[in-house]
Amino acid sequence: MTHPSGIRAAAVDRFPDQFARTRRFSLGVPRQFTVSPDGARVLFVRGTSGTDPVSRLWLYENGTERLLADPLGPGLADEPAGELPPEERARRERARETSSGVVSYATDASVRLAAFALRGALWVVATDGGAPRRVRTAGPVVDPRPSPDGSLIAYVSGGALRTVRADGTGDRTLAGPDGEHVTYGLSDYVSQESIGRSRGYWWSPDGDALLVARVDTAGVARRYIADPSDPGRPPREVAYPAAGTANAKVSLHLVRVSGGRVGVRLPGTAGEGHPEAAWTDRAFEYVVAARWDGRGPLVCVQTRDQRSVHVLEVDAESGATRTLHRAHDPAWVALRPGTPLRLSDGALVVPARPGGDTQGLAIGDTVTPPGLEVREVIGAADGRVYFTAGGEPTEIHVWSYDTTGRDEGPVRVSGAPGVHTAAVGGPTVVLDSRTPKGQTVTVLRSGAEVGRIAVLAEEPLVTPRPLALRPGRRELRSRLHLPSWHRPDSGPLPVLLSPYAGHGMQVVLEVRTWWTAVAQWFAEQGFAVLVTDGRGTPGRGEAWEKSVHGDRLTAVLEDQIDALHAVAGDRPELDTTRVAMRGWSFGGYLAAAAVLRHPDVFHAAVAGAAPADRRLYDTHWEERFLGHPDVLPENYARNSLLEEAAALARPLMLVHGLADDNVAVAHTLRFSAALLAAGRPHTVLPLSGAGHLVGRDGAASGLLRLELDFLRKSLGL
Structure with a gap:
């Protein structure tokens, strides 16, 4: 076997350090774009280089970038450092935030004023010039948001929703906690982590009122996450609703700036049309989306069993609600990010089924064509609705639909094969494109390119060179990474x-991203690396995505094995006597299941942050697939790795961050205990201080090297 030498070998050796230093190549990448309604101004956050972990706030205008707020610059850096509020720490963990500094912001309606929190302090900056200015508040600030006219800033502090004038006067409470475990203006754990609703309050267009979420976690079970490396530090408390247990109680309230509050009368249960099953729960426990447009508040709720979703309009005076749209599904109603959206004429933009197996979109009375799989609604601007969709699952493009009827149907905005998204305002589209060549951000105005926003991310030291494949009768979308130095006569390669391979995420896409670089790095070490998206992943229709209902492992593992055998059948250089699997989160769960269930196929595995005991995962995510554990215990038993621990006959490394509050380390500890009780040798690697995303430089780089060493030894390399 011939290995790389010289400069190439040195670059490969340094890759883990680069991977860690760049935070998975996320540093230097512009994100969180906001486009002004006239399309003239674009705000975004980004560092100053591919290794700068401090995000700044920037303005793009008239073809140039201008720095608006630098946490390390004069003024901001002069303020004494404050403690990051625990609510903000939790929000960043939910968002998998890898940087510090200005990591989020909000603007007034015209994008003339931006507000952001820095180390618990409130800052505002005008986009037409001037230095950032600190606004004194009654306490540490979380999620500050200007009113539409910019005269007030709303924020959350100590669980209370407060407002302060932009000039720093008049700080007062609008809605304060009325219980020990009650907050106003924040999103609960499940809404942030599994539903995708990160916000907890919304301004009215006139700025005279807010729609506010009240969250009561008194009935939610507590978890306590400690740092064993610092035994003197108190544990962190997390209200975590595990499958089958009580959710947070979420209610909505209309709060007037002038004083007074009215509760929104949300429906209690779903009625006619709700599908029945072995486990049915009609209660509307989830507020999955909310907004306040020119026609009033709009709210979307979902039942506990996730088989009904209602879109409600809210009377802003009385809090009464009227149902505008209903959706039902015998498995679960899929939530489409960005929906529901209401246009200025009152037409709704909601998920639809245009025919066949396609997950499409209804824009008023118009339904997107069959075969166009819609992923997300971006927004509406200049008479058009923008969304992402694709016919080929490895590509996601930006599309627009002209609501005035000038176009016959959806028009594709993005061009090159890849994964594209956008931000819109007036005639301007900020097109964020990831392709096999890298990432670009292009500013389009009335369809023509007028400039670009710089992407400062480092180039990976190893260049991904995957082969696109569609193995097997299901034409599984796969990518095969071979060593750059490999030749047909180089000898067999371990696989x-x-x-x-889990729900809600694809990794086989027409992009160059961190996971393709990592796959190529392992290939350069002498492996044939195969990556496959099978059943349960997005982009291939309703039946494909929901084929894992009731069983999260059988079909998914079958697809991985089918892909392996089909590719190896065409490529004799793949040595199927030496096959391993590595993965993280669901991928780690799958890797452990692979060596437990199919030791004839898989000879070693590395399982990172594996949710081994599905009863420990949260209500919304887990009950979607497996139902209620008290009603359908057989589903949880069939999908538990603990039940199969005695079957382990292959080398297995378990890796877990001790501070992970998404997949608690208890998953790995319980699995390890079951393996130990069954007398099955295995390796456990605890990562001190690491959450669900391993971000510390030493841990991230060292983990790659330790995985490689384990796999080599386990496969006899």
Whole structure:
């Protein structure tokens, strides 16, 4: 076997350090774009280089970038450092935030004023010039948001929703906690982590009122996450609703700036049309989306069993609600980010089924064509609705639909094969494109390119060179990474499967991103690395995505094995006597299941942050697939790795961050205990201080090297 030498070998050796230093190549990447209604101004956050972990706030205008707020610059850096509020720490963990500094912001309606929190302090900056200015508040600030006219800033502090004038006067409470475990203006754990609703309050267009979420976690079970490396530090408390247990109680309230509050009368249960099953729960426990447009508040709620979703309009005076749209599904109603959206004429933009197996979109009375799989609604601007969709699952493009009827149907905005998204305002589209060549951000105005926003991310020291494949009768979308130095006569290559393969995420895409670089790095070490998206992943229709209902492992593992055998059948250089799998989160769960269930196929595995005991995962995510554990215990038993621990006959490394509050380390500890009780040797690697995303430089780089060493030894390399 011939290995790389010289400069190439040195670059490969340094890659883990680069991977860690760049935070998975996320540093230097512009994000969180906001486009002004006239399309003239674009705000975004980004560092100053591919290794700068401090995000700044920037303005793009008239073809140039201008720095608006630098946390390390004069003024901001002069203020004494404050403690990051625990609510903000939790929000960043939910968002998998890898940087510090200005990591989020909000603007007034015209994008003339931006507000952001820095180390618990409130800052505002005008986009037409001037230095950032600190606004004194009654306490540490979380999620500050200007009113539409910019005269007030709303924020959350100590669980209370407060407002302060932009000039720093008049700080007062609008809605304060009325219980020990009650907050106003924040999102609960499940809404942030599994539903995708990160916000907890919304301004009215006139700025005279807010729609506010009240969250009561008194009935939610507590978890306590300690740092064993610092035994003197108190544990962190997390209200975590595990499958089958009580959710937070979320209610909505209309709060007037002038004083007074009215509760929104949300429906209690779903009625006619709700599908029945072995486990049915009609209670509307989830507020999955909310907004306040020119026609009033709009709210979307979902039942506990996730088989009904209602879109409600809210009377802003009385809090009464009227149902505008209903959706039902015998498995679960899929939530489409960005929906529901209401246009200025009152037409709704909601998920739809245009025919066949496609997950499409209804824009008023118009339904997107069959075969166009819609992923997300971006927004509406200049008479058009923008959304992302694709016919080929490895590509996601930006599309627009002209609501005035000038176009016959959806028009594709993005061009090159890849994964594209956008931000819109007036005639301006900020097109964020990831392709096999890298990432670009292009500013379009009335369809023509007028400039670009710089992407400062480092180039990976190893260049991904995957082969696009569609193995097997299901034409599974796969990518095969071979060593750059490999030749047909170089000899057989051990095989490493490196999937995610879980619901809600694809890794087989027409992009160059961190996971393709990592796959190529393992390939350069002498592996044939195969990555496959199978059943349960997005982009291939309703039946494909929901084929894991009731069983999260059988079909998914079958697809990984089918892909392996089909590719190896065409490529004799793949040595199927030496096959391993590595993965993280669901991918780690899948890797452990692979060596437990199919030791004839898989000879070693690395399982990172594996949710081994599905009863420990949260209500909304887990009950979607497996139902209520008290009613359908057989589903949880069939999908538990603990039940199969005695079957382990192959080398297995378990890796877990001790501070992970998404997949608690208890998953790995319980699994390890079951393996130990069954007399099955295995390796456990605890990562001190690490959450669900391993971000510390030493841990991130060291973990790659330790995985490689374990796999080599386990496969006899």
